Amino acid sequence: MHRINATSGGWNPQSESVIFLEQTPAPIIFITSADTDIQTLAAAVPKLPTTFPALRVANLLQLQQQISIDNYAEKVLEFAQVIIVRLLGGRSYWAYGLEVVQEIVQRNGTTLIVMPGDDAIDPDFISRSTLPLSTVNQVWQYFNEGGVENILNALQFICDTCFSTSFNPLPPRVVPRVGLYECGRKAGGDEGVLEAGKQGSREAGEDNPLSYFLSPQSLTSKVGILFYRAHYLAGNTKVIDALCDALAKRNLTPLPVFVSSLRDIDVQTELCEFFQPKDTQQIALLLNTTSFSLARLETEIPQIDLWQKLDVPVLQVILSGGSIEQWKVEFQGLSPRDMAMNVALPEVDGRIIARAVSFKAVQSSNPSLETDVVVYEPVGDRIEFVASLAANWVRLRSKSPQERRVALILANYPNRDGRLANGVGLDTPASCVEILRALQFARYQVEDIPDTGDELIQCLTAGVTNDSEGRELRPVLQCVSLEEYQEFFGSLPSAVQKGVGERWGGGFETNRRGAEETEKEKESFAVPGIQLGNIFVGIQPARGYDVDPSLNYHAPDLEPTHDYLAFYYWVRECFGADAVVHVGKHGNLEWLPGKSVALSNQCYPEVALGALPHLYPFIVNDPGEGSQAKRRAQAVIVDHLTPPLTRAELYGSLHDLENLIDEYYEAQSLDPSRLSIIGDRIHELIVKENLLLDLELKQKAKGVQRKQESSVLNFDFSVLPSLDGYLCELKEAQIRDGLHIFGQCPQGRQLRDLIVAIARLPNRHHIGLTRALAQDLSLDFDPLTADFSTGLSVQDIQILADKTQHSCRTVGDAVEFLEQQAAELVENLISSPPLPPLDTHHASPCFTTNPSGNYEFTTWAGWRICPKCSRWRTNAGTSGSSPNR
DSSP states (O other), X not given: OEEEOBOTTTOOTTOOSOEEEOOOOOSEEEEESOHHHHHHHHHHGGGSOTTSOOEEEEEGGGOOSHHHHHHHHHHTGGGOSEEEEEESSOGGGGXXXXXXXXXXXXXXXXXXXXXXXXXXXXXXXXXXXXXXXXXXXXXXXXXHHOSHXXXXXXXXXXXXXXXXXXXXXXXXXXXXXXXXXXXXXXXXSSTTXXXXXXXXXXXXXXXXXXXXXXOTTOOSOEEEEEEEHHHHHXXXXXXXXXXXXXXXXXXXXXXXXXXXXXXXXXXXXXXXXXXXXXXXXXXEEEEEOOOSOSOOTXXXXXXXXXXXXXXXXXXXXXXXXXXXXXXXXXXXXXXXXXXXXXIIHHHHTTOXXXXXXXXXXXXXXXXXXXXXXXXXXXXXXXXXXXXXXXXXXXXXXXXXXXXXXEEEEEXXXXXXXXXXXXXXXXOHHHHHHHHHHHHHHTTOOBOSOOSSHHHHHXXXXXXXXXXXXXXXXXXXXXXXXXXXXXXXXXXXXXXXXXXXXXXXXXXXXXXXXXXXXXXHHHTEEEOOEEEEBTEEEEEXXXXXXXXXXXXXXXXXXXXXXXXXXXXXXXIIIISOOSEEEEESSOOSGGGSSSOSSSOOTTXXXXXXXXXXXXXXXXXXXXXXXXXXXXXXXXXXEXXXXXXXXXXXXXXXXXXXXXXXXHHHHHHHHHOGGGXXXXXXXXXXXXXXXXXXXXXXXXXXXXXXXXXXTTOOOSOXXXXXXXXXHHHHHXXXXXXXXXXXXXXXXXXXXXXXXXXXXXXXXXXXXXXXXXXXXXXXXXXXXXTTTSOTTSBOOHXXXXXXXXXOSSOOOBHXXXXXXXXXXXXXXXXXXXXXXXXXXXXXXXXXXTOOSOOOHHHHHHHHIIIIIHHHHHHHHHHHTTTSOOTTO
């Protein structure tokens, strides 16, 4: 159990320790989840009259455990006359605390002011206050506008309201929602704020240190920096100053802008005036330190108009809510709260996850508030990394395609030539060829592109690879000298040198052992791969031990080898890559030892890759593993399709068994004398295919003592419906039909079956294709959930008899028919001309009947899916020569 004074940066919310917040009672208690509130209050309180009632401030993050809340309530809240709660995240974020506070208020008649911690007014939340809504709303406006002056007036207004004083403060003063921050200038108010659209009033003369930023004569690339207005008003801007300095050292012009909320449309408009001025240079990249997500996922299309309009890379720069001490020792890197606000939600916008560049630290202890004032303290090497990453993205953007150098890295696991360029669901060699063709079409300098994936593999295996067999006999096309590697290795953090040295030795033994090699070749690290002009196609090196690769591919504690570090060193420094592309799920870089997120300079993904722009074609149905590369290797995930999907169908003996079951049912009504013969054949196939185990039919066999599991006598044909349903499930199972090739759309039957597979499941646009068809036919079962062995009703049998010559007895038979109908419908949609643009206010001219499930699907597929497929079909036919690829 620990007792601490209010130390916002010193408590780890994941700790199992109990925190007791020690304060003395006071007439006014202020509870907030924002350190900027505490910073501003600390600056405002000295300006209050000496007769002003005593005030205590508590950081809500220290009042998360029930016992902590109860202790604070008993020792402090019980004696308060006014309790102010400013809560970010709504009532549920601090539900127990609010219950305790409301009990005290009801029991003691204490005045309660409850208000949200952001600019989104919440009448239901505010109504929990004991003061009139208009009064609470004015208090909220003071705090929402922010700044020392507004907070000073807010305290005086509260005192006048609750203690009948006569301070008569001014009403809330509006502070601009958006403003340009002058680096290094003392913040804390709105003096000197440069608003959008008003550059002309301050561009002239030496009084404006930002005139160069806004000047059309500025030739260096501009980098925007976004941060919260609350930090500006509280003077909590050391990390922004540090970012500006680091960018300036790299010959980049920082453009720091504070905002209240990115979701405000007016704020977005003003931001565009700053970042995309009409008469001056636009930003080339944006560093964003604000939390949460801009996208509104409840809409038809996620609303990320701001990012689309800016059309620049957006790096998510993390201002951690924890302390640097916690970050250094924690394997996770960030707390769950930081992960949610600063990583997971920003990822929804497609932002590139950079690094945590600052952590909370105690600036001073305020004796009157009995709390510590916490600020963001920048970490120098993390600032430098983010600035380098920004500079590299700007360099990539500013170079012409002919000058850009790109490394395509192919996975190799296990480390044998037979597993070279493996990727889940992806034909990686063929995809790599498609990427090379697309780069060549985009005017990248690409030479000698292999015609096929097989030819690419032949080119790669002609030189040295990861495969130890015959390694000494293969030529080395590029290498890193031992002397050069030693110099690089010596520049790494001492902890990295120690870890690699203890694991693999400090002798820098190279990966070449051939007796016929020259001394120079023996003293170098071979780099597997081929250079095709300005494009390098490389083979990702092995993690380490090759005896059982499965034990070390994802090992969180296995340091990479010297060979591994030398490979990526060569890519970065010798080849001079402007960007790295890891082709296909998944490589091993993102699984190297280190923190899960917010990496340090001792984390091996950063040691290997550095601050390079990183792109990663990755299968769309595995976002979990893709997030590893996004969070640990600053990757931009480029989702690709799954392999074409189709129905499994039946074959061989299983197909024969299905036909026999159909014959059996037909013979029951037409020729019962054939039943025993058909039954014997069914029995033989059941035993032959071991379906007894699958269907648990042994328990259904009657009156037989069996010595062998494969022997069944007196078979009970009442199990035929279950067997029929089982075969239908096998037949309708969804399976892969080949591999996907990046940049190509499936064609013909594969495209049709893939769309049917996608459309079968319900989503926000339609109820599911087979469900829609069943609804249109008035069938009384759900094709997605019903048991395939269930018999159809008489009504359903009659409905289907009118539609097909094939008799349907069970739900499985009916689902097969619905699947056939779905395939025909999609086939017609694919081959039909595109529908006119969707008018949400009028019914489609193609449909005059009342909307149905089928109608919902057809409109969704016709307006959303098929036009995209049509575009891809056009592009795929050009084999890499389309500008839309």
